[in-house]
Amino acid sequence: MKLFxxxxxxxxLFLSAIFVCAQFSYSQGSWLELLPGAKKLxxxxxxxxQRLTGFLNFKYQGNVMFCDSAHYKERTGEVWAYGKVQIxxxxxLNLFCDSMYYNGKTRLAKLWGHVRIRDREYKLTTDSxxxxxxxxxxxxxxKGKIENITTNEVLTSVYxxxxxxxxxxxxxxxxxxxxxxxxxxxxxxxxxxxxxxxxFYGPTVGVTxxxxxxxxxxxxxxxxxxxxxxxxxKIEQAPRIITGDSLFYAPKRKFAEGRxxxxxxxxxQKVQFNAGFFTSDGNTLKDVLTDFPLIRIMKSxxxxxxxADTLIHLRDTLEKTLRIRGGQDVRIFQNKIQGVSDSxxxxxxxxxxxxxxxxxxxxxxxxxxxxxxxxFIKNDTVIEKAHLFPHAFxxxxxxxxxxxxxxxxxxxxxxxxxxxxxxxxVNGQAKTIFYPEEEEKTDxxxxxxxxxxxxxxxxxxxxxxxxxxxxxxxxxNQPDGKFYPIDKIDPEEQFLKEFKWNPMLRPKTWQxxxxxxxxxxxxxxxxxxxxxxxx
Numbered sequence: 170m171k172l173f174x175x176x177x178x179x180x181x182l183f184l185s186a187i188f189v190c191a192q193f194s195y196s197q198g199s200w201l202e203l204l205p206g207a208k209k210l211x212x213x214x215x216x217x218x219q220r221l222t223g224f225l226n227f228k229y230q231g232n233v234m235f236c237d238s239a240h241y242k243e244r245t246g247e248v249w250a251y252g253k254v255q256i257x258x259x260x261x262l263n264l265f266c267d268s269m270y271y272n273g274k275t276r277l278a279k280l281w282g283h284v285r286i287r288d289r290e291y292k293l294t295t296d297s298x299x300x301x302x303x304x305x306x307x308x309x310x311x312k313g314k315i316e317n318i319t320t321n322e323v324l325t326s327v328y329x330x331x332x333x334x335x336x337x338x339x340x341x342x343x344x345x346x347x348x349x350x351x352x353x354x355x356x357x358x359x360x361x362x363x364x365x366x367x368x369f370y371g372p373t374v375g376v377t378x379x380x381x382x383x384x385x386x387x388x389x390x391x392x393x394x395x396x397x398x399x400x401x402x403k404i405e406q407a408p409r410i411i412t413g414d415s416l417f418y419a420p421k422r423k424f425a426e427g428r429x430x431x432x433x434x435x436x437x438q439k440v441q442f443n444a445g446f447f448t449s450d451g452n453t454l455k456d457v458l459t460d461f462p463l464i465r466i467m468k469s470x471x472x473x474x475x476x477a478d479t480l481i482h483l484r485d486t487l488e489k490t491l492r493i494r495g496g497q498d499v500r501i502f503q504n505k506i507q508g509v510s511d512s513x514x515x516x517x518x519x520x521x522x523x524x525x526x527x528x529x530x531x532x533x534x535x536x537x538x539x540x541x542x543x544x545f546i547k548n549d550t551v552i553e554k555a556h557l558f559p560h561a562f563x564x565x566x567x568x569x570x571x572x573x574x575x576x577x578x579x580x581x582x583x584x585x586x587x588x589x590x591x592x593x594x595v596n597g598q599a600k601t602i603f604y605p606e607e608e609e610k611t612d613x614x615x616x617x618x619x620x621x622x623x624x625x626x627x628x629x630x631x632x633x634x635x636x637x638x639x640x641x642x643x644x645x646n647q648p649d650g651k652f653y654p655i656d657k658i659d660p661e662e663q664f665l666k667e668f669k670w671n672p673m674l675r676p677k678t679w680q681x682x683x684x685x686x687x688x689x690x691x692x693x694x695x696x697x698x699x700x701x702x703x704x
Contacts, residue, residue, distance in 0.1 A: 266282055387399055429445060438490060601632070630642060
């Protein structure tokens with residue numbers, strides 16, 4: 170936007186120099202110097218006007234004016250110029266119009282008819298132009314165009330206002346700026362030369378070779394090339410679409426920042442980022458999301474949602490995701506899978522997501538707990554397996570919380586199909602409490618009957634599941650077990666010492682991931698009722 174940084178300021182200074190110098194010279198009694206060329210001079214006693222015709226050539230304060238005819242009223246300091254009016258300032262700036270009027274007392278000037286102001290690089294074209302030397306204000310009201318003669322820069326608007334004293338310019342009504350790199354349309358534009366900023370007011374659209382942006386308000390710094398979009402701000406840069414209450418972009422520094430309801434959608438990777446605050450650093454290829462951030466990975470019907478107090482997104486030079494890291498209040502949600510932890514590290518290239526610190530994982534009516542849970546993911550959303558270590562526990566709720574199948578050991582490998590838990594392998598110091606069942610057929614229904622409690626210790630074991638129900642267990646290396654009929658269960662045997670059940674930690678919907686997690690004190694999992702069950 171070089172045009173803003175030079176020409177709008179030059180126009181204002183040119184008009185100011187011509188008419189302010191003209192009034193200063195007039196007050197000294199030598200406002201106009203008539204040069205040779207006039208063919209006829211007449212004087213009207215009634216009006217006090219002097220009329221000159223022919224090829225007229227005036228000079229004042231180094232400025233030269235040409236016209237076909239002119240009227241001059243010495244008493245009031247008024248001058249009228251007609252026909253091919255031209256004012257030249259030191260051979261650097263030229264003003265052209267069909268007619269011109271200037272009042273030396275009110276210091277008002279009017280130019281109309283094919284008005285052009287140009288220097289060696291820029292040109293202003295309009296139908297008419299008013300200039301108030303007293304308040305230092307120039308206005309065109311019937312469409313104007315500013316062009317860079319040496320490049321393709323063009324600005325058009327219905328209204329244009331120039332203020333030399335404050336070094337500002339305003340453009341209003343169908344404002345359009347064009348260059349080789351940018352097309353910008355807006356309702357109102359304000360340029361401040363002192364701070365080198367262009368301000369936008371009203372619906373604004375900008376189009377570049379590789380992006381498009383929208384806003385209802387914003388600014389652009391013509392030297393640093395930094396900009397701020399506010400009110401319905403949106404940037405489209407394929408394959409990414411970014412929206413927010415405000416978006417700041419500094420391309421030279423490769424830095425961007427978003428505040429308030431920030432959303433970034435990557436249509437190629439089918440990933441969406443939401444946050445209250447967002448920063449993007451192109452030098453480190455790192456995005457940081459805070460203020461209830463949320464990431465949606467939409468590679469399958471079962472969208473994967475990730476949230477944390479802080480999410481860090483690392484990308485490669487092609488803008489593709491390499492890694493996602495999260496800290497504090499990590500929560501994961503899919504329709505069939507949910508999880509929580511203190512920290513998260515997802516390495517996309519490896520298809521591995523680590524959850525550590527109070528890590529919990531849920532599938533149907535099963536809860537898996539480990540110091541660390543390493544989740545193996547295919548195509549970003551399909552869970553293949555999970556590794557719980559070094560202290561692993563799993564519980565499976567039965568009969569609405571009346572009983573719990575339980576597993577514990579040094580490590581557990583959980584295997585999934587279509588994001589459903591189908592098998593758990595316990596390795597090292599395996600313990601299990603299992604409630605076998607049988608089906609009894611009646612004339613009208615099939616009744617499931619609990620047979621009792623199986624408590625078995627083994628070095629390793631495998632548990633097979635279907636739709637959240639245990640359908641078989643394989644024990645390895647001489648299991649030590651005991652069976653209790655359902656009416657003779659020993660309360661001391663009913664729960665493993667590692668038992669925890671935390672339904673209140675489990676996310677119920679993806680929407681609740683956008684709110685702070687509230688955990689009532691009474692659901693802490695390591696407290697037990699007298700019969701051994703957790704509160």
